[in-house]
Amino acid sequence: MPASSSRTDRSARLTRWLVTLPPALFLVVFFLIPALIMAAASFREPGEFGGLAPLAERGFSLDAYRFVLDDVIYAWILAKSFAVAGLTTLLCLVLAYPLAVLIVRSPKRRRDLLVLLVILPFASNFLIRIYAWMIILGPLDLLYSPVAVIVGMVYVHLPFMILPLYTNLEKHDPALLEAAQDLGAGGWARFWCVTWPLSLPGVLSGSALVFIPVLGMFAVPELLGGTGDLLIGNLIKEQFLDNRDWPLGAALSLLLTLAVLAVAGLSSALTRNRGQM
């Protein structure tokens, strides 16, 4: 008996490794290692013809970071990226909230269809969704302007706000609103004192899902914006593909990573806080 049970133990352990290891190894090689190399590359020197200079000759340096800190344009563009991400998130919230409430208040059998209608346009190619606004904004003389960038950003990310909001609102107990009404609360009071506070976890996760990708976006400013509307994503792209200063590109990517981690951390800390209240 002990022999056979140790055999099943062994085979269970083997199965566990056989199932876990292949995807884990794949992701270590193609995600974790490249991420670590990126971090290391930001401390290297640029090569003469792009890429990185040989480690043996030039070693590690803080030049890329010094460069970023010395030129105020980088701080300015990072700040602008935050502003664009913030404004996009706010506009998405304003557009998404009424729609999410509308879907939740619809009869149950119609809700799935209404949610599907939110997802469908989002499933068409990302470039096509940007291109559609090139057609519309061109004749209005708004193409290649900051307005076009914001419109494009909102359009591309709106479903990321609607879906988490809807999932949250769907879970609210209607009895709470009835109780508020019985206690004499009007429409606005019911919204601000009951629905809104309860929906904050949905608002927060939707905001993180919009804010984070907008922060790193380069295609929307490149296609819809003018030369003055470039964001941190465009700078990174330029360093890797056009200027070929990879250490600078890696340093900017690391800054973007830190910004993303800060936003994600803030959002989950706020969500946890609300959970305790």
Next chain:
Amino acid sequence: MKRGFWLWAAGLATYAFLYVPLAVVVLFSFNDSELNASWVGFTTRWYGKLLGDADLLQAAANSLLIAIVSSTIATVLGTMAGIALHRWRPPLLPFLVLTPVAMPEILLGVSLLLFFRQVLDLTLGLFSILAAHITFSLGFVAIIVRARLAGMDESIFEAARDLGATPWRTFTRVTFPLIVPGIVAGFLMSFTLSIDDFVITFFVAGVGVTTLPLQIYSLIKVAVTPEVNAISTLLMALTLTLIALALRFAPETLRKSA
């Protein structure tokens, strides 16, 4: 009643905001004019022109090949990861699986570019695109498969064990048939992600191999043309078909993803 009216008005306006731009693209794909400005007359000549564009057809064939291969491998690895996440909760695996899904695409793109060029000294092309696509699709499959497993009653696995089934037999006869809808949905999801991906492919494609989104990008960077409307319309039709299939095989993924 008045409140209900404003809610409906706001909701309908948002739906219009979502659909009108795409409708404009489709409409102008049938417009008999070089300019996307006003309606001139009905034509299908832009679709005919597409069929004569060898670069575009090659790009479409590349996209299809990359999507089929990468989503097949991502589905196998992602299903394994989903099972492992649900069954054993290994440390670090959630981080490895979820981070590529959550981080801005540009970061994965440039770090893979650095890795392929600087470390492996690889010529960018089919291999680098495939590896990148598998990396970002794997997590989505794992999330869908894990959601499917989490929704199941653990006692059926216990029952199979009590009846003397080996772990392998339990997997092939019980677990696998139950998660098939999740696996199919995961495959369709990675297929769609792969065939649509622009940002990551843009960094790892190099000069040799081009995909449909890269081709569309180079077209719209130069000018707005009715030809792009025609490709866009065809792509939308393809995506709609895939979604219809996904809904048929695993209707609950709609609710899960929401």
